[in-house]
Amino acid sequence: xxxxxxxxFDDASLEGALRSLATAIDWPTAAPAAPSDxxxxxxxxxxxxxxxxxxxxxxxxxxxWRPAWxxxxxxxxxxxxALLALAVVAGAVGLGLPGLRFIFGGSPTPxxxxxxxxxxxxxxxxxxxxxxxxxAMGLGELVQITEVALRTGIAVRLPxxxxxxxxxxxxxxxxxxxxxxxxxxxxxxxxxxTERGVGLxxxxxxxxxxxxxxxxxxxxxxHLEMVDVNGHDGYWIAGDPHFFYYVRDGERFVEExxxxxxxxxxxxxxxxxxxxxSALGRDATIxxxxxxx
Amino acid sequence: MRHGNHRPPAGVGVRLSWRAVHIxxxxxxxxxxxxxxxxxxxIVRRYQDVAVRTAYxxxxxxxxxxxxxxxxxxxxxxxxxxxxxxxxxxxLLRIVANEARNRRRSAGRRHGLALRAADAxxxxxxTPGPEQxxxxxxQRSELLTALNALRDDDREVLGARFLLxxxxxxxxxxxxxxxxxxxxxTSRALGRLRVTLGPDGMVER
Numbered sequence: 001x002x003x004x005x006x007x008x009f010d011d012a013s014l015e016g017a018l019r020s021l022a023t024a025i026d027w028p029t030a031a032p033a034a035p036s037d038x039x040x041x042x043x044x045x046x047x048x049x050x051x052x053x054x055x056x057x058x059x060x061x062x063x064x065w066r067p068a069w070x071x072x073x074x075x076x077x078x079x080x081x082a083l084l085a086l087a088v089v090a091g092a093v094g095l096g097l098p099g100l101r102f103i104f105g106g107s108p109t110p111x112x113x114x115x116x117x118x119x120x121x122x123x124x125x126x127x128x129x130x131x132x133x134x135x136a137m138g139l140g141e142l143v144q145i146t147e148v149a150l151r152t153g154i155a156v157r158l159p160x161x162x163x164x165x166x167x168x169x170x171x172x173x174x175x176x177x178x179x180x181x182x183x184x185x186x187x188x189x190x191x192x193x194t195e196r197g198v199g200l201x202x203x204x205x206x207x208x209x210x211x212x213x214x215x216x217x218x219x220x221x222x223h224l225e226m227v228d229v230n231g232h233d234g235y236w237i238a239g240d241p242h243f244f245y246y247v248r249d250g251e252r253f254v255e256e257x258x259x260x261x262x263x264x265x266x267x268x269x270x271x272x273x274x275x276x277x278s279a280l281g282r283d284a285t286i287x288x289x290x291x292x293x
Numbered sequence: 294m295r296h297g298n299h300r301p302p303a304g305v306g307v308r309l310s311w312r313a314v315h316i317x318x319x320x321x322x323x324x325x326x327x328x329x330x331x332x333x334x335x336i337v338r339r340y341q342d343v344a345v346r347t348a349y350x351x352x353x354x355x356x357x358x359x360x361x362x363x364x365x366x367x368x369x370x371x372x373x374x375x376x377x378x379x380x381x382x383x384x385l386l387r388i389v390a391n392e393a394r395n396r397r398r399s400a401g402r403r404h405g406l407a408l409r410a411a412d413a414x415x416x417x418x419x420t421p422g423p424e425q426x427x428x429x430x431x432q433r434s435e436l437l438t439a440l441n442a443l444r445d446d447d448r449e450v451l452g453a454r455f456l457l458x459x460x461x462x463x464x465x466x467x468x469x470x471x472x473x474x475x476x477x478x479t480s481r482a483l484g485r486l487r488v489t490l491g492p493d494g495m496v497e498r
Contacts (some may be wrong), residue, residue, distance in 0.1 A: 005490035018455035026411040030341035045338035048365045052330045
């Protein structure tokens with residue numbers, strides 16, 4: 001036994017002390033201490049099997065034992081979202097939702113509005129596509145995918161959805177919450193978004209969608225729907241183009257050069273927030289989101 | 294939530310042959326993917342204790358059991374996306390950790406997050422492992438208090454590496470951070486633990 005104060009331990013000694021501590025912690029267990037301990041109830045494995053064989057279980061469904069206020073909250077949120085769409089006529093109205101704060105009203109004029117050219121929409125000659133998909137989007141610095149982890153300390157997590165393949169460009173902007181953006185060019189499988197030549201954008205950045213952190217300005221032509229992304233609350237935002245903002249410490253600053261954004265899916269996983277911009281529609285976009293590994 | 298089992302659970306501190314476990318996991322995964330719930334139950338039973346410990350490190354104890362059950366249900370649904378040949382334990386623990394973080398965030402508080410000693414005056418293990426240090430009960434209590442005082446990231450990485458005995462690679466996968474970050478964060482967390490244990494730290498003696 002050591003008499004040395006632990007504050008004087010080197011790393012190896014502290015590690016040893018922690019390993020020793022592991023044996024002294026009152027760990028909860030997943031199973032009864034003995035098979036005869038029926039009062040303790042079934043173990044986790046048994047409970048999981050029972051739930052998996054429940055004919056009423058929906059694949060990927062929410063937990064059925066959660067308090068009843070959760071579905072109520074969702075209903076209330078959707079009802080409020082619909083109600084507040086009416087408030088557009090009364091001018092700008094602020095709404096605090098769990099996760100995102102939406103401001104309804106006239107969309108601010110972007111200083112450099114991006115052209116929203118859609119296939120077949122313009123009789124004018126097609127402008128030359130950017131050499132690198134996403135280069136007109138102000139996503140930060142173009143990097144190789146192998147540089148992402150070195151630059152940001154963040155492991156690359158990409159959708160495994162087969163229609164995507166490897167991203168066509170990768171962008172990093174440490175100043176915007178360690179933001180990493182993966183861009184896929186438009187193709188037969190990926191219809192063009194509001195960005196010319198871009199079929200899908202996956203962005204991740206540090207931060208949760210806690211109230212007040214993330215803000216979005218939408219108008220009456222933009223529709224909001226709360227969705228489930230692998231068990232996480234998400235928002236599918238579709239319709240007219242709109243803007244995204246960050247808000248920190250009550251001081252607003254504009255993200256992404258006030259870029260117009262088309263249909264988008266936003267969700268948080270732990271302390272990371274993801275966003276996918278895609279013209280594939282809600283269900284296909286959620287499927288891509290849920291294939292991220 | 295049950296307590297009192299201080300034996301190393303399967304998957305925690307028991308050095309089974311990795312290859313043997315891996316092969317058996319692969320067989321069970323293949324059967325579970327085809328809908329064999331009994332095979333999946335065997336997988337859950339193998340990793341349920343380390344899963345519960347992982348959740349207990351991250352979220353309030355009262356939520357740990359639910360977090361683990363929900364994680365195993367999601368993992369079952371996600372099995373088709375599990376990369377063949379990859380180790381199963383850290384993949385499962387990552388889903389557990391995500392679920393536990395969700396509950397911690399929902400709780401909006403740290404209340405109930407503290408790890409507890411089984412018995413502060415209890416006996417030291419009679420045969421500590423080669424990497425363990427023999428400590429008096431007061432020292433264990435002091436160390437536990439300091440560990441509980443650390444911020445979540447620090448506590449999670451130290452817990453994963455030294456309480457759950459995960460390798461750096463496993464901890465990286467389970468916590469969803471690069472392996473290099475595990476190394477650097479562990480080093481910084483040990484430094485902060487040392488400061489917390491020091492005369493200016495917040496541990497009462």
